[in-house]
Amino acid sequence: xxxxxxxxxxxxxxxxxxxxxxxxxxxxxxxxxxxxxxxxxxxxxxxxxxxxxxxxxxxxxxxxxxxxxxxxxxxxxxxxxxxxxxxxxxxxxxxxxxxxxxxxxxxxxxxxxxxxxxxxxxxxxxxxxxxxxxxxxxxxxxxxxxxxxxxxxxxxxxxxxxxxxxxxxxxxxxxxxxxxxxxxxxxxxxxxxxxxxxxxxxxxxxxxxxxxxxxxxxxxxxxxxxxxxxxxxxxxxxxxxxxxxxxxxxxxxxxxxxxxxxxxxxxxxxxxxxxxxxxxxxxxxxxxxxxxxxxxxxxxxxxxxxxxxxxxxxxxxxxxxxxxxxxxxxxxxxxxxxxxxxxxxxxxxxxxxxxxxxxxxxxxxxxxxxxxxxxxxxxxxxxxxxxxxxxxxxxxxxxxxxxxxxxxxxxxxxxxxxxxxxxxxxxxxxxxxxxxxxxxxxxxxxxxxxxxxxxxxxxxxxxxxxxxxxxxxxxxxxxxxxxxxxxxxxxxxxxxxxxxxxxxxxxxxxxxxxxxxxxxxxxxxxxxxxxxxxxxxxxxxxxxxxxxxxxxxxxxxxxxxxxxxxxxxxxxxxxxxxxxxxxxxxxxxxxxxxxxxxxxxxxxxxxxxxxxxxxxxxxxxxxxxxxxxxxxxxxx
Numbered sequence: 001x002x003x004x005x006x007x008x009x010x011x012x013x014x015x016x017x018x019x020x021x022x023x024x025x026x027x028x029x030x031x032x033x034x035x036x037x038x039x040x041x042x043x044x045x046x047x048x049x050x051x052x053x054x055x056x057x058x059x060x061x062x063x064x065x066x067x068x069x070x071x072x073x074x075x076x077x078x079x080x081x082x083x084x085x086x087x088x089x090x091x092x093x094x095x096x097x098x099x100x101x102x103x104x105x106x107x108x109x110x111x112x113x114x115x116x117x118x119x120x121x122x123x124x125x126x127x128x129x130x131x132x133x134x135x136x137x138x139x140x141x142x143x144x145x146x147x148x149x150x151x152x153x154x155x156x157x158x159x160x161x162x163x164x165x166x167x168x169x170x171x172x173x174x175x176x177x178x179x180x181x182x183x184x185x186x187x188x189x190x191x192x193x194x195x196x197x198x199x200x201x202x203x204x205x206x207x208x209x210x211x212x213x214x215x216x217x218x219x220x221x222x223x224x225x226x227x228x229x230x231x232x233x234x235x236x237x238x239x240x241x242x243x244x245x246x247x248x249x250x251x252x253x254x255x256x257x258x259x260x261x262x263x264x265x266x267x268x269x270x271x272x273x274x275x276x277x278x279x280x281x282x283x284x285x286x287x288x289x290x291x292x293x294x295x296x297x298x299x300x301x302x303x304x305x306x307x308x309x310x311x312x313x314x315x316x317x318x319x320x321x322x323x324x325x326x327x328x329x330x331x332x333x334x335x336x337x338x339x340x341x342x343x344x345x346x347x348x349x350x351x352x353x354x355x356x357x358x359x360x361x362x363x364x365x366x367x368x369x370x371x372x373x374x375x376x377x378x379x380x381x382x383x384x385x386x387x388x389x390x391x392x393x394x395x396x397x398x399x400x401x402x403x404x405x406x407x408x409x410x411x412x413x414x415x416x417x418x419x420x421x422x423x424x425x426x427x428x429x430x431x432x433x434x435x436x437x438x439x440x441x442x443x444x445x446x447x448x449x450x451x452x453x454x455x456x457x458x459x460x461x462x463x464x465x466x467x468x469x470x471x472x473x474x475x476x477x478x479x480x481x482x483x484x485x486x487x488x489x490x491x492x493x494x495x496x497x498x499x500x501x502x503x504x505x506x507x508x509x510x511x512x513x514x515x516x517x518x519x520x521x522x523x524x525x526x527x528x529x530x531x532x533x534x535x536x537x538x539x540x541x542x543x544x545x546x547x548x549x550x551x552x553x554x555x556x557x558x559x560x561x562x563x564x565x566x567x568x569x570x571x572x573x574x575x576x577x578x579x580x581x582x583x584x585x586x587x588x589x590x591x592x593x594x595x596x597x598x599x600x601x602x603x604x605x606x607x608x609x610x611x612x613x614x615x616x617x618x619x620x621x622x623x624x625x626x627x628x629x630x631x632x633x634x635x636x
Contacts, residue, residue, distance in 0.1 A: 111413030176202030250292025
């Protein structure tokens with residue numbers, strides 16, 4: 001593109017470029033189209049200019065000066081001023097991290113809670129304390145796995161470590177991000193604490209890794225439908241973010257009474273093995289430890305991993321165990337002889353490493369990770385500014401219901417670095433807040449509900465999401481959708497509804513097609529079609545978390561009537577009350593999280609830390625080499 005000469009060049013002639021650069025410039029403009037190229041082809045300049053360039057004679061003159069910007073703009077032939085020809089843009093690829101800019105000029109948000117909102121703040125605070133207590137009780141129940149007796153049998157009789165102790169030995173000595181810890185509670189087929197397996201993201205040798213660890217204290221390690229769903233979600237996260245996967249396998253296979261819900265369909269148990277092959281072809285490493293029984297379909301997990309470790313005396317791997325062998329052949333055989341550690345590491349080759357103890361096995365896995373040629377996200381020297389307001393005050397900003405919703409900028413002021421926020425279209429479509437901020441040094445685009453998502457707000461959101469997509473900036477959605485409005489009562493209202501629908505469709509398309517990382521936090525209501533626009537679960541955000549006060553449903557049950565309107569419906573009042581109670585139960589955050597409609601419940605005061613972790617996890621793939629060979633590793 002042509003551009004005017006810079007002002008600093010007016011009134012004086014630029015210093016002329018060196019001879020080789022002048023030659024290249026004139027070549028670009030065709031001045032030597034009939035002269036120089038022909039002579040170059042005939043070899044007249046073969047020993048002069050090109051050779052001197054190749055031999056590095058101008059290495060310190062021209063290229064260095066180009067990189068320093070000295071010849072960023074060159075005069076056109078025959079012209080001293082006026083229009084100039086910029087050098088062609090060049091992109092230099094480097095694994096070195098770009099220094100993040102932390103502009104101190106972003107406006108600072110006022111996070112003080114106005115007196116008019118104090119009553120709503122106190123109501124929200126009381127509700128947050130109640131739901132946090134319920135959350136703590138459920139979390140403690142999930143952490144106990146199958147219960148104290150089952151843990152005692154697992155550790156004392158079977159001589160195995162509890163799953164959380166295994167993770168302590170495997171992961172670096174720091175906090176990890178556990179995914180969906182409440183999954184499996186209150187299911188139709190009974191409680192399955194943590195869905196029978198722990199999944200999450202932690203560091204091994206500084207590398208962010210997804211782990212999938214069986215908990216054999218829950219239902220004897222058998223796999224339930226909710227456990228399959230949890231494993232598939234962990235694999236999905238690994239694929240989206242190109243994260244190494246580590247499997248700790250201690251499973252008795254599928255729970256046969258529920259086989260119709262975990263075997264035949266596309267997203268049932270077999271999908272785990274399909275994903276293993278696809279991830280290997282994508283160049284995403286997978287390693288496994290056989291740290292207990294590995295029976296039936298579970299036996300494929302370590303045999304399809306790129307490297308596997310089996311532990312002596314406690315690790316066994318076979319499709320059919322000793323009882324089935326006895327029933328089929330009448331032969332008595334021990335688990336160790338049928339599929340023990342020595343058999344698979346010395347005879348079958350199904351395992352690559354033999355470990356005498358669990359501690360040795362996890363040291364081996366850490367050593368394997370160190371050979372994967374993966375690079376951690378480079379550290380930043382700059383310490384990000386903390387928000388100016390206490391994150392503990394988020395408990396009073398988490399809405400009890402929509403009527404208790406406070407301005408969303410009060411929440412933003414407690415999440416972004418230095419409470420600084422560069423707002424986009426601040427005075428247009430004000431029921432949606434959009435803009436840029438930093439979370440522990442990571443630049444993010446923020447889209448936050450601040451009322452009903454009306455026509456102007458949806459158009460504004462569509463514009464902003466496209467901006468983030470063009471600039472490659474991750475997007476953070478803070479979702480608190482308004483209850484669905486009543487149907488139109490006039491032609492003018494119908495027209496307004498139609499315009500709103502078209503604008504929301506535009507924003508839906510922008511959100512669905514934005515090829516940047518997306519994180520969704522449901523801070524209040526997640527109702528109806530507005531939840532799609534705000535990147536709900538069906539729009540595949542990279543991560544989706546709920547606050548404990550969140551509500552997830554097609555409609556908000558709280559304003560639902562319990563008395564039938566006269567003349568409109570002849571149903572009984574009892575049925576209405578039962579329906580309202582059912583909707584109330586099914587819309588709670590705990591009901592949602594137990595069914596894996598999200599990636600877990602997080603406390604409001606931990607939100608900034610979790611967002612920063614997710615941003616760093618998603619950033620790691622920028623520093624990983626992509627395998628040029630689109631095929632999986634075939635072990636045997």
